[in-house]
Amino acid sequence: MIEWARTVATLGINAILPPRCGGCGEITDTTHAVCADCWAGLRFITAPQCACCGYPFELTDDTSIGSDAGQMLCATCLQKKPAFDLARAALVYDDHSREYLLRFKHADRGDLTPLLARWVYQAGRAVWDQADLIVPVPLHRQRLLKRRYNQSGLLAAKLFGMTGLPWDGLVLRRARNTRSLGGLGPSSRKREVGGAFVVDDVRAQKCSLAGARVVLIDDVLTTGATANACVRALKRSGAMHVSVITVARVVR
Secondary structure: OOHHHHHHHHHHHHHOOOOEEOOOOEEOOOOOOOOOOHHOOOOOOOOOOHHHHHHHHOOOOOHHHHOOOHHHHHHHHHHOOOOEEEEEEEEEEHHHHHHHHHHHHHOOHHHHOOOOOOOOHHOOOHHHHHOOEEEEEEOOOHHHHHHHOOHHHHHHHHHHHOOOOEOOOOOOEOOOOOOOOOOOOOOHHHHHHHHEEEOOHHHHOOOOOOOOOEEEEHHHHEOHHHHHHHHHHHHHOOOOEEEEEEEEEEEO
């Protein structure tokens, strides 16, 4: 009886507010999905990729990859290992994925959370079983008041339901209201976020941060400056291992 009532209610809601593509807005058969045309435009990141930062390798000759593909590092990680232990992203950040993220981040499109969280979940599929805690990249309180929500926090909350892992949106805090990093180069980004993140010691104790394997959630990985600054703060407070999982990443 309950299932029947739920089915009727769902049909009624879909009749009034039919599910729409998360990309173009066209009506779709299922909720939290994208149409075939929008799906074709998305560039999902798959192997081979850097074993550390997840940067995709464009190799066309499978024989050149060899049996050590899972251990290959990109030139950047070979030169200097990042603060995080692992990074993965679902999509290449381009014109198609940018539209999803801009709407999600700046246009009150919280309804995109289930769709984007599902992609993040898939990108981090090798991480969840080994993790202890999910932490979103925080916004400064002034920006949070202006935007009214933290997009990374929405993803973290949804991933809690998908993975069963606890999440804490207050243990990591942005103590300084940094300017927008858009248009800044790697060095400028690093200087801007340096020391901007701190850990709340009381929250850290409550969520057992010391010795924990943390998954840091954000929308986009660009140069890694923000992720590295967050990871350094978490590790200074005792986190043993930090993975970074994002919806998309910049590929140059």
